[in-house]
Amino acid sequence: MKPVRAVIFDLGGTLIDWPDWDGDIHRRWGLSHEYLVTTLPHVAWPTKEVYVQAMRAAEKNHWQQVAERQASNTPISLLRDGFQRLGREVSEQEVIVALDGYARAVDGWAVVFPDTRSTLLELRKRGYRLGLLSNTWWAADWHNAELATHGLETLLDEVAYTSDLPHSKPHPSVFWHIAERLGREAEECVMVGDRMVDDIGGALAAGMRAVWRSNDYPWPKPEHITPTAVVTTLAELLPLLAQWS
Numbered sequence: 001m002k003p004v005r006a007v008i009f010d011l012g013g014t015l016i017d018w019p020d021w022d023g024d025i026h027r028r029w030g031l032s033h034e035y036l037v038t039t040l041p042h043v044a045w046p047t048k049e050v051y052v053q054a055m056r057a058a059e060k061n062h063w064q065q066v067a068e069r070q071a072s073n074t075p076i077s078l079l080r081d082g083f084q085r086l087g088r089e090v091s092e093q094e095v096i097v098a099l100d101g102y103a104r105a106v107d108g109w110a111v112v113f114p115d116t117r118s119t120l121l122e123l124r125k126r127g128y129r130l131g132l133l134s135n136t137w138w139a140a141d142w143h144n145a146e147l148a149t150h151g152l153e154t155l156l157d158e159v160a161y162t163s164d165l166p167h168s169k170p171h172p173s174v175f176w177h178i179a180e181r182l183g184r185e186a187e188e189c190v191m192v193g194d195r196m197v198d199d200i201g202g203a204l205a206a207g208m209r210a211v212w213r214s215n216d217y218p219w220p221k222p223e224h225i226t227p228t229a230v231v232t233t234l235a236e237l238l239p240l241l242a243q244w245s
Helices: 025-039 048-069 075-085 092-106 116-125 140-149 172-182 196-205 234-244
Strands: 006-009 129-134 158-161 189-193 209-213 229-231
Touching (some): 006 172, 025 092, 075 092, 116 234, 140 158, 158 172, 189 234, 209 234, 229 234
Parallel strands (some): 006 189, 189 209
């Protein structure tokens, strides 16, 4: 096996955390609704509760399609699905306003794990190319702003969000895509993530090594997927990669 020359990270649950992801859904979509109503008050919008339920259903459908067929989605298409569930035809401006409201809801929400920045800095010192591959329907600008806020943007050589790609993890094409952007072959890359199916199974199928960040999140953990290695903190990557080299 070729030496590791690039390390690719998942985002949520690996480099950063979004506190109370499920419980926070009503706040996020509620703020989207409030911004929509405030910005475009001349339109007869549905109540906040009805709006939140429709958008939550659209979001759940997105993730179901990711799980079933590695589909991807753009922010605009997901919002249009939500509005269709409300029986409404909306203009591009109205969709953008609703998205702007959601973006405001997630701005500054993330918490960076304590060893994220120090680990990335050390990996860069050691000469590894560093990438990010995230399953998301969010706009790339939202994520990039988040990375910049926490000083992580300059530590990653390439970032790829599945909202900009035809497929989502664990589809092998997205792993090959980020490897190509990093200028490395798949065999020279290691994927680090918290999801056994999306991150670990996908990376292994694409020809990469895969390090699972162990956790008690309720994601599937099929017995047939065996990670190349397991860590509990990102800092544990440093001696592991040194051992492999």
